[in-house]
Amino acid sequence: xxxxxxxxxxxxxxxxxxxxxxxxxxxxxxxxxxxxxxxxxxxxxxxxxxxxxxxxxxxxxxxxxxxxxxxxxxxxxxxxxxxxxxxxxxxxxxxxxxxxxxxxxxxxxxxxxxxxxxxxxxxxxxxxxxxxxxxxxxxxxxxxxxxxxxxxxxxxxxxxxxxxxxxxxxxxxxxxxxxxxxxxxxxxxxxxxxxxxxxxxxxxxxxxxxxxxxxxxxxxxxxxxxxxxxxxxxxxxxxxxxxxxxxxxxxxxxxxxxxxxxxxxxxxxxxxxxxxxxxxxxxxxxxxxxxxxxxxxx
Ligand SMILES: [Zn+2]
Ligand SMILES: [Zn+2]
Numbered sequence: 001x002x003x004x005x006x007x008x009x010x011x012x013x014x015x016x017x018x019x020x021x022x023x024x025x026x027x028x029x030x031x032x033x034x035x036x037x038x039x040x041x042x043x044x045x046x047x048x049x050x051x052x053x054x055x056x057x058x059x060x061x062x063x064x065x066x067x068x069x070x071x072x073x074x075x076x077x078x079x080x081x082x083x084x085x086x087x088x089x090x091x092x093x094x095x096x097x098x099x100x101x102x103x104x105x106x107x108x109x110x111x112x113x114x115x116x117x118x119x120x121x122x123x124x125x126x127x128x129x130x131x132x133x134x135x136x137x138x139x140x141x142x143x144x145x146x147x148x149x150x151x152x153x154x155x156x157x158x159x160x161x162x163x164x165x166x167x168x169x170x171x172x173x174x175x176x177x178x179x180x181x182x183x184x185x186x187x188x189x190x191x192x193x194x195x196x197x198x199x200x201x202x203x204x205x206x207x208x209x210x211x212x213x214x215x216x217x218x219x220x221x222x223x224x225x226x227x228x229x230x231x232x233x234x235x236x237x238x239x240x241x242x243x244x245x246x247x248x249x250x251x252x253x254x255x256x257x258x259x260x261x262x263x264x265x266x267x268x269x270x271x272x273x274x275x276x277x278x279x280x281x282x283x284x285x286x287x288x289x290x291x292x293x294x295x296x297x298x
Contacts, residue, residue: 006040008294010264011281013097013177014127014218014251016046021079023062026256029082035257037094043283044260045097045251046083047127047179050117051076057105057132059140080121095284101127101179104169107135111172124289125282127218127251128175130166130183133158138184145187159184159194163202167209174213176282176291177249180220180232181206189228195236204240211246216280216291219271221263222253231267238274247280247293268296 017025018032029046036044051073052058058067080098087096100123102114118126131139136148138158152158162184170178182203188194195203210217223231233241241248250267254260271279280293 006042007298008292009250009268009279009281009296009298010041010261011043011045011249011279012036012041012252012254012261012264013045013099013125013216013249013282014047014101014179014220015254015260016044016083017048017253017255018257020082021048021075022255023059023065023067024255029079030086032254032257032260033086033090033094033096035260037090039261041094041261043095043097043281045099045125045282047099047101047125047177048076048079048083049101050103050114052103052105053113054106057103057135059137076117077121080123084122097124097282097284097289099123099125099127101129102169102173102175103132104130104165105132105135107132114173122287124284124287125176126173127177127179128169128173128215129179130162130169133161133165138162138187142187142190145191149191155188155192155194156196156198159188159196159199160202163199163206167206170206170209170213170215175215177218177251178210178215179218179251180222180253181210181217182233182237183220185228185232185234186223186226195234200236203237207237207240207244207246210241211244216247216249217241218251218253219248219267219279220251220253221267222251222259224263224266225259231263231270235274238271238276242274242276247278248276249279249281272296
């Protein structure tokens, strides 16, 4: 099957997590990439979660399964090997972008660690995401989120710290893509308003860092899957980013083969409805990565 009518904007820069390498994914990477090819993708970015390097960052369910930090690191090494092998095998049908999703822990040395992973495994690009604030998980369990609210002295303060962390991460890693810019909204919305004026000011500063370091924002359609009424980011972020000329790209943040490309047409409509008429995608030719701006209107 070959799709000659795949529009240039139809590229995902964030996703491809599977049970093969991550505790909360489903399926295997080969099956997920087959699904991407079957859905008409010509270029698809895979960005498995970077390994955590200290026992204290294991997720509660990983602990329940008896996982160790060595296993997490071995899985990540196996991921790197597998994504390169599958990319070679599928070349001609599907261009696989071989990436990683960086973490911001441990807080005092994540930058060196993530940049070292990137270099060691020769990844094509990196998605920089904030899943922790001050080393407290804010994207995992409600219980941990409540602890984070307590530690930071309320939801608003946690929200502000979240965006400060994001701004620091953008500067420290200069990732090609910023993952789910306002993911704090996912758990935060159950506890109140995570878009107060003070939080929005912090988010605007974070966008300034994103712009300065030339990062692309992930229009992350997993928002739909998580029960939000929009993808990440929310409309007010979209409009700020648009006015600052910060580029977007679509990302499905898939954690299972059947999530590949989910919500992309709605995501495109959402961008267009807010006056964003282009996306900036990555392309790969051999080991050379280029960045191109393409219309959403075709
Ligand atoms: Zn994940
Ligand atoms: Zn993420």
